[in-house]
Amino acid sequence: MAKWGEGDPRWIVEERADSHNVNNWHWKEVDANKWSEKKLKELLEGMVVEDGPYQFELQKDLKVNGESMASNRKNKLIAYWDYSLELKFKLKHKGNEVESKGTIKCPNFSQENDPDEWDLTSTKYDKDEHYDAEGLKFIKAKAHPVMRDKMEEYGKLLRSDFAASVCQVTAANTPTKSAQSITTNMKKVELNKPVEAKKSTTTKTSGSQIKTKKLLLKETFMCTVAEVYNVFIDKQRVNAWTRGAMQSYNPDKNGEFVLFGGVVTGSFVELEQDKKIVMKWRLRHWPAAHFSTASMAFEQTDKGAKMTLEQSGVPESDIERTKQGWKEFYWNPIKFTFGFGITV
Template sequence: MAKWGEGDPRWIVEERADATNVNNWHWTEKNATAWSKEKLLNLLMYLKVEDEKGTCEICELTSIEGEATANNRKAKLIFFYEWVLKLQWKGTLKDCETELKGEVEIPNLSDENDASEVDVKQLGNKCDIQRLKEQTPPKNLSNHNGVKDQIAGVKNLKVGVRIHTTKLTCTEKFNCAVEDIYQVLTDPKKVEAFTRSSAEMEVEKGGKFSLFGGNVTGFFDVLEMDKKIVQKWRFRNWPDAHYSVVTMEFSQEPDGASMKLVQTGVPDNEVERTKEGWKENFWARIRQTFGFGIHLF
C-alpha cells in the first residue's frame, strides 16, 4: 500500500497531492431512499393509540413518494429527505360499534421540518371525521397528535443509513512478557512513543482515549491487568455514534506473549484501512520501537 511520509496517511491527517479522498474529506453521496422507506414503514404501520373513549390506528400506507440521500463532507454525515405520505386509518368509539375509517396525508415530511411543523391532513370520510371530533376520542389521527408523536421518531433517518459491518480477527506474538505488551497498550507515554503522535488516555473502565491526533477515539470498557482489554473504538469519519468493539486477550507462552484481537462492527468500506492500520501502525511499530520482534531459531 502507498505510504506518505511517516506512517499510514489514512490514519494520520495531512495534505495529499494525489487527490485521494482521505477520511471522506471530499463530498460523497449515497442513495438512502430504500432504507428510509423501510424506516417509515416500521415507524408508522399499525401505530395505535387509545384512551377511555376509543381507539384509532394506521392500517395501511397507501403512498410513499419522495427520496433520501446520505452525504459525507469533511468527515461529517449530512442527511436529506423529503416525503409525501398517505395513510389509511380505522377507529372505533366505545359508545358505538361501527368502525370508522379515513385517510391521512403528510405533505411535508422533510429534514427541514421538526415534528411540530409537519402537516397532517385528514382526507377521509367527512362523516367519520366529524363524528370523531364530536366525540373527542383519544389522541388519535383526528387531532394528529398520535402521528406527530411517532413522526418525531423520523429523526432516526438522520442518525445514519444501516451500516453493514465486518468482524476482523488476528493473532500476534511478541518477544516479551505479557505485562510488557499490556503496558505498551495502556501507558500513554509508551503509546505516544510507538504511534509517534499525541495520545490521550484515561486508563480506567469508561475512560476515554484519543490517538493519532483524534483520528481514532473511544473508551475502555474492560481492563483486566495483563489479561484482557475491551474498547469501544472508532475512526473520526465513521457515522456519528458508531463504534466497533475491540477485544484484546493476552496469554504467556514459552516463546513470548500472545495476543488475540477481535474487532466487531467495522463498516464494510473501512475493513482494509482498519486491518492495515493495526498491522502497520500498531504491531510493526511496537516491535520496532520496543524490540519485541519474534526471534526465529
C-alpha cells in the first residue's frame, strides 16, 4: 500500500474550495463549434492556387454545418468533428482575363474519414462547356489537394490546440450538452420537416394503417465489443452518455426505458451478452402504440467494435429524422464520453 501522499497522483482526492477537477480525472466536454468555424475560415477563406493560365481563389463566405467537440475523461483527450462545408470560388484565366464563379462542397468532412475520402465537388456558374471542363479539371487537380491539406491541418490543430485546452476546464465551465439541452435538441429533431421515403411497407396499429420502412446503420467504435455492449446495458454508463437524460432504464428482458424527457421510450426484447440487443423502440410523436423493432448486432474487427443496427417499422416520413437521431444522440455522445472515437 502506498504511503500518504504517494502513488498515482490521479487517485489523490483533495477537498478544494474552487471544486477544481484535479488532474482532469473526471469527464469534461467542450463545444468546439465557434473555434472550429473561426479556424476553418482562417485556413480556407482567401486561399489562392495558381498554376499555368489559371488562378483559383476561395471567397470569404464559408458555410459550416455540423458539430465538433473535445472532451477529457481520465486525463484522456478526445477530439471529434463532423461537418459539411460550402465555399464559393473565383477562377480566372490569365490569358483571356475571363473570370468565372462557382461553389465547392464537402458533405462528409469528418475525422472518421481519411483526407482522400472527403468528397470535394466543384460546380461553376458560367455556361461555357469547354471552359467548364478545363477549369474544373484544374480545380480538381490543383486546388482540391491544397484544400485537403488545409482541412487536415484543422484536424491537427483541433487536437493539439483546442483539445489540449480541455485540461484547463474547471467546474465553473459546465458541460456543453446537459440533460436539458439534449432533451431540447431531441425535440428539435422531432419537429424537423419529414423526408419522404421509398420502398415502404404498411403496418397496422390500433386499427390504422402506417407506412413504414426499414433502417440499416453501421457504426464502428474504437473499443472492444464488451465495452460498447456495456454502454447500452450499464445504467451508470447510459446516464453518462445521455448527460443525465435517463428517466428510467431497466436492461432486462421486457424491461422498459425512458430517455431524453420521454422523447424515446421502449423495452428490451432480447439481450445476448456482447452479441445482440433487440428493443421495441419509439419516438414520442409517432402514432400512439406504434413501436419499431431495433436490433443491434456487435462484431469485433481489427478496427474496433462494429455495430450493425437494423430497425424495422420506422414510419416512412420519419426515416431520415430517425437516422439523424441515432447518430446525434447515441453514437456521437458515446464516442465523446468514453473515448471510443478519435484520441489525441
